[in-house]
Amino acid sequence: xxxxxxxxxxxxxxxxxxxxxxxxxxxxxxxxxxxxxxxxxxxxxxxxxxxxxxxxxxxxxxxxxxxxxxxxxxxxxxxxxxxxxxxxxxxxxxxxxxxxxxxxxxxxxxxxxxx
Amino acid sequence: xxxxxxxxxxxxxxxxxxxxxxxxxxxxxxxxxxxxxxxxxxxxxxxxxxxxxxxxxxxxxxxxxxxxxxxxxxxxxxxxxxxxxxxxxxxxxxxxxxxxxxxxxxxxxxxx
Numbered sequence: 001x002x003x004x005x006x007x008x009x010x011x012x013x014x015x016x017x018x019x020x021x022x023x024x025x026x027x028x029x030x031x032x033x034x035x036x037x038x039x040x041x042x043x044x045x046x047x048x049x050x051x052x053x054x055x056x057x058x059x060x061x062x063x064x065x066x067x068x069x070x071x072x073x074x075x076x077x078x079x080x081x082x083x084x085x086x087x088x089x090x091x092x093x094x095x096x097x098x099x100x101x102x103x104x105x106x107x108x109x110x111x112x113x114x115x
Numbered sequence: 116x117x118x119x120x121x122x123x124x125x126x127x128x129x130x131x132x133x134x135x136x137x138x139x140x141x142x143x144x145x146x147x148x149x150x151x152x153x154x155x156x157x158x159x160x161x162x163x164x165x166x167x168x169x170x171x172x173x174x175x176x177x178x179x180x181x182x183x184x185x186x187x188x189x190x191x192x193x194x195x196x197x198x199x200x201x202x203x204x205x206x207x208x209x210x211x212x213x214x215x216x217x218x219x220x221x222x223x224x225x226x227x
C-alpha cells in the first residue's frame with residue numbers, strides 16, 4: 001500500500017529564516033509521481049510541483065527548492081528566506097504510474113511565518 | 116477561465132437526510148476525484164473516476180456514492196449522512212492522477 005508521512009504537524013519560524021518541510025513516502029512501485037500542494041488560509045489548494053520517480057534532480061523555483069532522494073524515500077521542500085505569505089498548510093502527495101489510479105496525500109504541515 | 120466548481124460551498128444538514136454535492140469542470144479532464152479534509156488526517160480520497168461511467172473507490176468510500184454520466188460532472192452523494200461525515204470536501208480534476216490536480220473551492224459540510 002502507498003503511504004505518505006509528513007511528521008511535522010506544525011512549524012513556526014520567524015520571517016527570513018529558512019525552513020524545510022519533510023515528506024517520506026512508501027510504495028512498492030518503481031514508477032510513481034510525487035507532488036507538493038499549498039493551502040493558504042483562504043482554503044484553496046494550489047499546485048506547487050510534480051516530480052516523477054526517474055528524475056532525482058533537485059529543483060529550484062525562486063525561494064522554493066525540492067530535494068528528492070529515492071534512497072531514503074523522501075521528497076523534502078525548503079523555503080529560503082521565508083515570508084509571511086508562505087504561511088499555509090503544505091501537503092505532499094504520491095500517485096502510481098499504473099494500476100489503481102489513486103492519489104495519496106500526507107497529513108499536511110502547518111507552516112506559520114511570524115513577522 | 117479553467118476552473119472546477121462545487122456547490123454548495125456550505126451546508127448544514129441533519130442525520131439521514133440525503134444530499135448531493137455537485138462538481139463540474141470545464142477543462143475536458145478525464146480524471147476527477149473527491150477528497151475529504153479532516154484535521155490531522157490530511158486529504159483522503161473518497162472516490163475517483165477515470166472517465167465517463169468509470170468510477171472506483173478511494174481510501175474512504177464508505178457512506179458515499181458517485182456517478183459520472185457526463186465528462187464534466189462528478190457529483191458526490193450522501194444517501195444517509197451521519198455526523199462523522201462532517202468535513203471539508205474537495206473535488207478535483209486532471210488529465211490523470213499523475214498530473215497536477217485542479218481543485219474546487221471546497222464544500223464545508225456539517226451533519227448534526
